[in-house]
Amino acid sequence: MELGTFGAILGFAMDLEERAAGFYEEVARAGLEGAFGELARGSGSRLRRLERARREMVAEMILESITGLDGDAYRVDLNPEADEAGLLRQAQALEETAARFYRDAAAKMPIQEVVRLFQRLARENEQRKAMFGQAC
C-alpha cells in the first residue's frame, strides 16, 4: 500500500505501534511480564506521541505529496503463542522493521518536527532491538 500522504504515514505508524503494544501485552500476560510489559507501556506512549503529532504538526503550507514509501515493505507477522525464543525473535524483527520504517519515512517527510519525532522513535526501536539481542 502506497503511503503518499502525511496522514497515511502517521496512520500506518500508529497502526504499527498499536500492533506492537497488543503483541507485547499479550506476551506479558502469558507470563513474560518483565521486559514485554515495559515495552507494551512504551508502545502505548509512542502511540500517543504519534497521535499528537498527527493532530498538532500538520502544516497546510507544506502538505506535499510523498512518493516511494510502500507500507507492505514494513509488515511483520506476529504470533504471541510462540515459545520464548520465538517471541524474542519476533520482537527483534518487529523493532528492526519499525526502526527501518521510521528512518525511511523521516527521509520522505516534509515536516521537520515529524522528521525529528520519527528519528527519535527509530533510535528507541534500535535500543529495544539491542536489548533483545542481549537477551537471546
Add this chain to the structure above:
Amino acid sequence: MGITALKNYIGSKWVASQSSEILDVHNPATGEVLAQVPLSTVEEVNKAVAAAKEAFLEWRETPPLVRARYMFRLKELMEKHFEDLACTCTREHGKILDEARGEVRRAIENVEVAAGIPSMMMGYNAEDIAVGIDEECVLQPVGVFCCVAPFNFPAMVPFWFMPYAVACGNTYIVKPSEVCPISQNQFFEILDEVDFPPGVVNLVNGAKGVVDALLTHADLAGVSFVGSTPVGKYIYSTAAANGKRAQCQAGAKNCLVVMPDAVLDRTVAALLTSAFGNSGQRCLSGALVLAVGEVYEPLKAQLVEEASRLKVGNGLDEIVQMGPVVSQKALDRILGYIEKGLEEGAELILDGRGVQVKDYPNGYFIGPTIFDKVRPEMVIAREEIFGPVLGIIPVADFEEALSIIKDIPYGNAVSLFTSSGKWAREFKYRVRCGNIGINIGIAAPIATFPFAGMKDSFFGDLHGQGRDAIQFFTDRKVVITRWF
C-alpha cells in the same frame, strides 16, 4: 440514518428555522445528502442580532482574563473533538483528511492566539503631554459583529475572526456557507459546551437574504467576509453604505514563478500541492506557473508526470491525495473553463476530465488538469477557475514574470521558486500582493499574522487574524486628564 435538519443557534438555544426554503447538503465524494440547511428568515436574523446586542452589555464588562479562559476551554474541546471535526469537514467539503486536519489546526491556532487578549488588548499612555496633563488610549469592544463564511474552508474561516471579536468583548453571529454548513454546526455544539453567556455567539444558517438582513441591520457593527470578488465588492459597499466596518477577502489568480535556479524536485512537490491541494479550491491555490527561461521544458515534464500520479478519491481514505470538488455546479463551471481554454488555443497536456473513481460513481471528481502554452490575455489566465486546473506560461525572464503578475487584477498570493537571495528579495519587494511565498507554494499566514490580500483580492484595510483582528474588533478611545 435520517437526514439532519440543521438548526440556528440563538441566545444559547438551538432553534429550528421557520423558513420554507431548505437546501440539501451533499457529500461531494458520494453525492449523498448529508443534511438540510434552512435559508433563515429576516425575523430569525433580527432575533440573533437582538440576542447578541443584549449579551454585549455584560460581556464587554467581563474582564479580558475571564474572556481568555473561555478561549482556553474552547481550545481544549476543539482538541478533544479534533478528528471528528476533521472528518465532518472532509465529508461535507470533499477535501482530504490531511487538509481537513490542517484546517481545524489553524482554527485552533486562532483560538490560542485570541487567548492572549489580556495583553493584546492593552492600550498605551503618555505622561505630561503638557505639564501636568496625561493622555491614554484604551481599546474597547464595539458591539455585534458577523462573519459571512465561504464553502472552501468551512471549519477554519470563521475562526479568523470570531475568537478575536469575542475575546475583545464583542458578540458574534456566524453565517456559514449554505453549501458546507455542517462544520460550523459542529463547532457550535462545542461552543455550547464551552457555555458562553447566552447571545455571545450565535449561528444563523442561510444565504443572500440573511446576509442582506445582517448588513442593513442598525445594530450590527461590522462584517467579515471571505468569498468571491463580486460578492466581496457587494458586501463591502453595502456595509459601508450602512455605516459598518467591513473586511472582505475575495478572489485570486495566483502565480507561481519558477526561476532556472530553482531546486526542481522540491519545487514540483510544492507546485503540486499549491495547484491541486484542496482540489484547487483555495484562495491561495497556485493557478499559473510562470516558467522562466530554460526551466520550462524540464519543469513541464516533471509536473505532468507527477500530477498524473496523484491519487484522486474520497478524502476520508488516508491514501487519497486529492478529493472531489465541492458540488456538481462547481464541477460544471470548471469543465466550462477547460473548454474555454481549448477554444482559446491553450494546449491541454494533462486532462483530468472523466476521471473514474472506483466505488464512487456519483462523486464530483475531476483529476489534476494542466494547460500549456497559456497566454496572459486568455480567460483561463485571468479568471479564477477555483478547481484543479493549472496553466503554464513560458516567460523569457524575471521581468516578464513580474509584468504578468502586475497585470492580473488580483493580489492575493504569489510564490517564487529560486536559489537566489537576490531574486527573492527583488520579488518580495516589488510584487503587489498580500501573501508571498519564497519556495513555498501555499503562503498561508499562521494565526499571529494577518491573512493579507491586495487589489481585487481584498476590500478593507484591516485583515483577519493576529493584531489586525484586534484592531478591527476594537475602538480606540483617547482620554486626556488634568487634575485641579
